[in-house]
Amino acid sequence: MTTLCIGNNRTEEMVGDLTGMTPLERAFAGCGAQRMLWFAEDGDVLVLPWEPEPAYLAYVTGLTGTRAESLTVVVPPAGPDGEDILTPDRLADPGFRGELRRALAGRPVRRVLAISPNAAVVDLAAAVGAEDAVPGHAFAAQGGNALVNSKAVFRALAAGAGVPVSPGTVATSPQQVEAAVNGLLEQGHSVMVKVEYQAGGFGNEVLTRAEQVAPAGAQRAVELADAGAVAAYVAERWQWLTGGRNQRVVVERYFADAVPLYAEFSIGDGGSVLSGCGEMVMDPVVVGEITPPVTPDAGVRAELVDQAARLCESLRVLGYRGTVSADAFLTPKGELYFSETNGRLTGSTHLHDALFARLVGAGHRADRVILELAGLHVPSFPEAVAAVERAGLAFDPRTRTGVVFSADFGPADGSVMYCVIAEDAAAARAAESRLLALFAR
Template identity: 55%
Template sequence: MTTLIIGNSRTWEMVGDLAALTSDQLRGGGCAAQRMLWFARDGDVLVLPFAPPADYLSYVTHLTGTRASSLTTVIPPPGSLGSDILTPDRLTDPHFLDNLRGVLGSRPPTRIFAVYKDLSITGLARTLGAEAALPGYPFSAQAGDALVNSKAGFRALAAGAGVPTAPGTVVARPEQALEAIADLFDQGHSAIVKMEFNGGGLGNEVLSRTDGVVPTGAPRTVVLPDRPALQSYVQRRWEWLTAGHAHRLVVERFFPRSTTIYAEFIVTDEAAQLIGVGDLLMQPTAIGGVLPAQTIDAETRAELLDGARRLVESLRVLGYRGVVCADAIATVDKQVLFTEINCRLTGSTHLHLALYGRVVDPGYREKRIFLERFGWAVPSFTAAVERLGTAGLAYDPTSRTGVVITSNDVDADGTVACCAIADEPQAAEELHRRRGELFVDQSA
């Protein structure tokens, strides 16, 4: 029973134009791929862009109870963008395929578990004679995952399922964008424009006629006081917004001071299983998350789940299989409006399936708050682990509380991500406060 785990954490259909990513962003994608270690079990085979750091491998497998020595990692030769992420050319390299076949031997994997199932992943499954091991292979092999990860496609799917979204439209030409944005401005609203393919809010911009609109879910607000300014913006930014005219653009009404919530599922042939409802922390783009959601009441949660289940059932009927995260905003007047779906592993899937599903046992996890924050600057991963332990903040399997380092981005930007596990929100915040003081005595 071998699972082939593939860390293709950045693809063109996840984050847009890969060639436009900086070297630090590419390296960050490779560091994110190492989170696939959280899903590994004894005897599994991992395909990663580069070898996992030994200290991170040991740390994760100790918490999950996996024998590190039983895991096999296969690293493809560098590709068109180097060795930081798994580009399609790396996954089709003949030497890599020979090595992978040698590792698997005469037995194809019983399951293939990838971050995102694009055509390079379905092609790999076909090459290995393991189509049946990849959930939803027939759909994914026809580029179906691109269809359901499109923010433009999402609006059509949501409309067909009767799921509420922010007022807006999908445009394909600059003049259409101009009129859609101007229409929202004329109604007294700000707008948010979204690249068809991107993640974490990084492909979005908030547009406003006036100053003072704080962006949420986008890196910045652009002030466009009149129609000439709007025309100039569309002309200047059209190529970026459409990834060089390759994609469409979503234009929606922007709702200030809204909170971002989500419901995540696993879709199988038979049904969709809910694995988590949480808050996404925005400042102004994603900086972490909370499981279970703390910002919404029971009525709002019910509305979220009602819409999310309708979306997920539509995806199941289409033929998609795997993880689905339905994102929404809860507005200040208590509307629940869906904003996108992510049909891939998300930045929270490891919380649901590994920390919530394996590290914290079933008898306690319903009584725990999981609060993850990105961006803790540390001298090294090992130093962070040691300092947490010395301070008495490290996760304690007896009390089922403490801080877990979930992602190791030290090689990219000098930071790690941490999840505080506690019995109440205030206690989780206090763990993060104390954790944040551990390296104030030295530069990171």
């Protein structure tokens, strides 16, 4: 039976209003959608924003063992917003839906796997007779995915489940934001303000008094000397803070030098199953991760998983089914606070569900780490693959170690995302140094 894979990267449930995205951000979204190839198996049908680059398609399927010729890719016509994002209007195109029906050719769809399992996905699945193949389709059809990805809803769910969150509040007016920010600043704390719908730290800013604070998980730090400066900041940034559409604003204490962590689960009818956990790398927003995490000890990791499982149970009871990543951070004093949930295929899902499962193998998962980072600029994807092979750094299925290029961002900025799979973190960093030296400018 067939899986219908839908690369709807960067939906409104993920990042809010799409009209504010730059052309470069859109190009990155389109490239990121191509990572759906890591999940594809023989005979699957993929809906992608544009045809995958042949070299990337051959590379991924060569590693996963999927027969590239058995896959069918269907691309809807570009919409008013271009070709990089699978917007609802593109998924609703009648001609595209007809082509998708022909591609499926009456084959039963056993599962619909979408990056963002939202109402547009359910509507498309229903149009090809596969609504029941969308996990939690009834919940998703009523806009449930927006609940799972809301940073404001997250704080309410965490509080109800007894899961620790950073001191703060959810504000709905400029006056409430000012009061919350001033209250924390007056206590001598820095503040994180968060747009309700965004991803990767791009909807966050750190507010601080006159001292310098390095932002982590936020785009920038803003110095606000007094209440007047806070009022001016809120007035100037109100449209941005509310996503341009009267969204809520999260205001919470910012902990400098904290270690960002996550635990990712798959939520089904009977409960939640841990997919994996990791430690994120910030510069200053998320640029990569190492999994499993290296900083926290066994006790903290157990608490991370336990508390994340409690969050997942709250979401399961609501009706959500699918992947959830619960993000948290460990303060220098050893306190663990949770910061958000992401109800979608995340930037980590392919590591756990594809690289660990299909390349490393379950029998070696406990003795391998994956270091993944973005932003390695290369002459071209094929040249990068060839250079790594010549250097003896390419992934070796016998040792289950080596370098894998998980994403090709060449169409956006000429870079790749690389994964180093190694026996431990030190070996991963050593291999990374050799990799970076290959492409040093």
